[in-house]
Amino acid sequence: MSQSTSSDAAAQAVPGNGTSLGRFAARVAGPLGGWWRASVIPSIEHRAVIAKVDDEASLTPRYAFMILMSAGIAVLGLLLSSPAVVIGAMLISPLMGPIIGLGFGMALVDGNEIRRTAMTLAGGVLLAILFSALVVFFSPIKDITPEIAARTRPNLFDLLVALFSALAGAYAMIRGREGTIVGVAIATALMPPLATVGFGLATLNGTVFFGSLLLFVTNLMTIAIAAAIMARLYGFGPKLTSRQSGMQAAVIIAVLLGLAIPLGYSLSQIAWEARAQRQARDVLAEQFPRQAKIDQLEIDFSGEPLAVRATVLTPEYRAKAAAQGETLLARALGRPVKLSLDQFRVGTAAGDAEAAQIASASAREQTRKERATAALVGRELAILAGVAPEAVLIDRDKRLAQVRAASLPGATLATYRALEQRLAAAEPQWKMQLVPPPLPLPVIGMDGDELTDDGADNLALAIWAARRTGIPVIVSGRASVSQIVLTRFKEAGIDIESNESSNVGDDIRLTWALQTEVR
Incomplete structure (x- = not known):
């Protein structure tokens, strides 16, 4: 930001001048608005704040180095599914500075400042995405962990978190309480979504890429807009006419609405899934005696039919509980359901319940291992068949994996059968079915x-x-x-x-x- 611009902005922010937002506040709030213009705005050291924003929003070697380090820590934390490591990346991320600077540039109506901070921000974003993608590309671990999945479905609450955090961050910058920026950086989590974008790019996963990109854009735009609002409120920027103020407000509202619509839809989906989880628990509980306990309940909402897995600790085994529960769940949720129900028979004593919980935990661990094996089988079969992993049909209950192979140059029917036999030997507990193309059949001598x-x-x-x-x-x-x-x-x-x-x-x-x- 140029020195002349800074001086002009500060000169215009003295008592008596005020901003259009300050005048509006004075008209609406009466004495409160006058007190704000007379007492609060003059207490702000505008030149010092602008200099501080300039320093935080500059494209320097230190900024680039911290971007790379933060991105590296973030993507490793995501791959390891370690919240502590991810928080470490948030703490050292320098992205908050240029976003706050962009907001101040909007408040000052300073085109040069907006371009400068936008360039700084774009450079940092590009560095973070490409470096994260590079780390993931050479990493032997490319599974979608819970930390990655948590950043692929942004919702309206994420927008509100970004809004409140941005208001706190801008206030801390203006009032000289920069220590609060650390807490704000954690709350808005700017770097982990960018690292997740890099993961989606490296693995060519569109769902992860666009979902995490939407989360980052939500944080970015909300922080910038909130910073601009706080800057105007504290007397930064030139006077605006009523028409200019209205246009500025219209643009802000349009941007927030544009973000709120898809995020609101995502929130409604998440809310429906939460209600479905409660309904499923209630429906299953009705199939068993009052002493029974639903120890585990998982629902896969991505498939059709819905895959529901449940573990019940019950003093009385119910032979038809699975079939009845499947019918009742389909009726309650309004979608076809496939229910997998494990019943552990326990007595009424506390020791019986504890033993059952231990057995249930062992069963969950076994289920987790089976899922990991199924995922591995699917990837191996996809590689041999020359298709995407999504093309492989996996039935964990029957331990069946099936895929329709692509036409491989020079391959014969014997080639495809040998590939199937090779994978079957590697996973003897699974039944492999590799469907070959209709190549010429052999002559029978x-x-x-x-x-x-x-x-x-x-x-x-x-x-x-x-x-x-x-x-x-x-x-x-x-x-x-x-x-x-x-x-x-x-x-x-x-x-x-x-x-x-x-x-x-x-x-x-x-x-x-x-x-x-x-x-």
């Missing part, structure tokens, strides 16, 4: 009325491929030698069509009936 060794292997390969794809197969060959092939296919439960041929030779040829849709 015959020696008289018997299969050759290669013919038997090729027949097993063809049966495997037909089972995986679900496409009927046409068998071509002389009836006298093709009967054994037809019989093997029928025993495997595969749709088969016979196409008798008078061609000389005993070999059997197989083709796909591609006009039939894949089941």
